[in-house]
Amino acid sequence: MALSRLTSRSNIITRPFSAAFSRLISTDTTPITIETSLPFTAHLCDPPSRSVESSSQELLDFYRTMALMRRMEIAADSLYKAKLIRGFCHLYDGQEAVAIGMEAAITKKDAIITAYRDHCIFLGRGGSLHEVFSELMGRQAGCSKGKGGSMHFYKKESSFYGGHGIVGAQVPLGCGIAFAQKYNKEEAVTFALYGDGAANQGQLFEALNISALWDLPAILVCENNHYGMGTAEWRASKSPSYYKRGDYVPGLKVDGMDAFAVKQACKFAKQHALEKGPIILEMDTYRYHGHSMSDPGSTYRTRDEISGVRQERDPIERIKKLVLSHDLATEKELKDTEKEIRKEVDDAIAKAKDCPMPEPSELFTNVYVKGFGTESFGPDRKEFKASLP
């Protein structure tokens, strides 16, 4: 029924039924061509075309997932203020288009590795809301059994390698994963994400040098949200054109608030990396929240700037406009979807709150692969020297 509603746009008779099927599901894959908002700027390569092939299924999918991500991050905000999430919590709202666009262009065999702003990318890679909230609240059911926290989300089956606290360190790791992909002849690529702040780390250039030397299928993606915590990019980098920083490595500058531009760029980059070696992508994006929950986000930038970006460049608004202009759903349907998503997120939080904290013995598991071998003896082997409480 939902299918018929969407494929026959002119079939007004079936519209009233849509209320009963409020979930926006579409299996319609008739291609829609969308123009990216801005042309790509290229360094040492030919930019891809501005016309992106998509479908109504993809459009609605994008909308739904991005709204889910946005809702998840805002819920995490309230959980942090309610002191259910402690420590550091870095939120990704505003940057969802990067996660979504990238996922749309690649498969689960391609690896993604990022720094600590990893909640939405984890979700995009196939993680569930339950795992996310459990891990954020330190429960057993979390993706890292509650032992990693906000900055350490991993999903091995989907080739999501985390989740790293020390920025910059994930780029050599990502190049190592690309090396393994080349070693095993896997025809897959690795996306190593970092921010404009971490773009000044030396190990990045070291890794880039090796990747270019050995022709590794590594794609370095700079998510440029223009602020490295409190330091604006012009105060940290002499050359803010991060896509050119690779010097001998080609680069592409992309509007990171446009999911389709991101998708096109990632597709292009994947092909380039498989054939010719590393490439740098710079995603021009923005985060609405501060650097983390302890940062209000307004001491180094004006509220006008934040609301300006939200009004003009918000990624979800852009998709919404596209959906409405292509008549794929009505305003009401989209609102209903949002309500559904809100409920889904609330349910996940409630479920996660009910989850138990990890067992005390979990303190000592996973330090070594086979455990501590806690069957240790005193020198005469007659008494136990240690046992867990």
Next chain:
Amino acid sequence: MSAILQGAGAATALSPFNSIDSNKLVAPSRSSLSVRSKRYIVAGSDSKSFGSSLIVRRSEPLIPNAVAAKADTAASSTSSKPGHELLLFEALQEGLEEEMDRDPHVCVMGEDVGHYGGSYKVTKGLADKFGDLRVLDTPICENAFTGMGIGAAMTGLRPVIEGMNMGFLLLAFNQISNNCGMLHYTSGGQFTIPVVIRGPGGVGRQLGAEHSQRLESYFQSIPGIQMVACSTPYNAKGLMKAAIRSENPVILFEHVLLYNLKETIPDEEYICNLEEAEMVRPGEHITILTYSRMRYHVMQAAKTLVNKGYDPEVIDIRSLKPFDLYTIGNSVKKTHRVLIVEECMRTGGIGASLTAAINENFHDFLDAPVMCLSSQDVPTPYAGTLEEWTVVQPAQIVTAVEQLCQ
């Protein structure tokens, strides 16, 4: 009796099953355990589940191609069959080559390991045999190539990362500490990092301060890694193989001055246990714990001591993290006196941790305070005479033993 778990040093006294993937090579751990049971009676142990299951394992038969004569004989490491003689660096190379033949996932990365053959010739000939993708010459960027090795290990490769000199690995400290050691934990067990980080360290012949560093002390607190130090061609090859096969990240410390040691090693395949100490010379009067190059200084001092009438028991601890408190404890129980001789700095060195571990666990068995001889807390000078005095010399060991045995 249950005490609170004391952490890595104390608790991992007996874990021969940890390091080696028991599917692949059960032999050495079982045999060494069987041999132990001959010497140390396990009579009527508490009928807790651990004890009984361990007894069951011990009664299984010895596997012939094991680390046969190792545990019984003292210093010699030859088996009954005639072996072949080689130098320590060749033993390392043999071990590395055998592992690379055995498992296509093993690769080597480091500076000048490929075409140059390795700065200490440990990887000589490997690039010709295995190609450039398995023996990788990296540019000079320790931070990045250590990170790359760890990233590759996350996907299942088993890189052997060489630091041309251990001191250079300080540049990769972040990768080793945060990513190598902690990823298994923070990912809740999803990723294993089976890397081997190896390289020569220690005080050489007037190499200068920055090239004579001993990093054992800096790495010892990192949770999640294992550290071993080789000292003879026999254990060099065995530890190299065990480290490569281990699922945990292992740091293998070699010593610049030991690369040309000659010894006859068995022809058949063998592995040394990563968490076991080596009994070099059994004795009655005092336990001397040492590792790496200091083993030879101790053995030299032992000759003098034997002439003077003392009977030192010399143990090469080999496993720097975790300590083999089982072997050490049994020795302490026998001799009641401990002397630690190490090349690390005095402050916060391996000796300091070992002293604390022994005092904590075996205090009742000690007749004298644990004495620790370590290098001076100074950067290693260039001048030959001064350099000699930064490390422990045999004469000092003799004096210390005499002092302790009064």
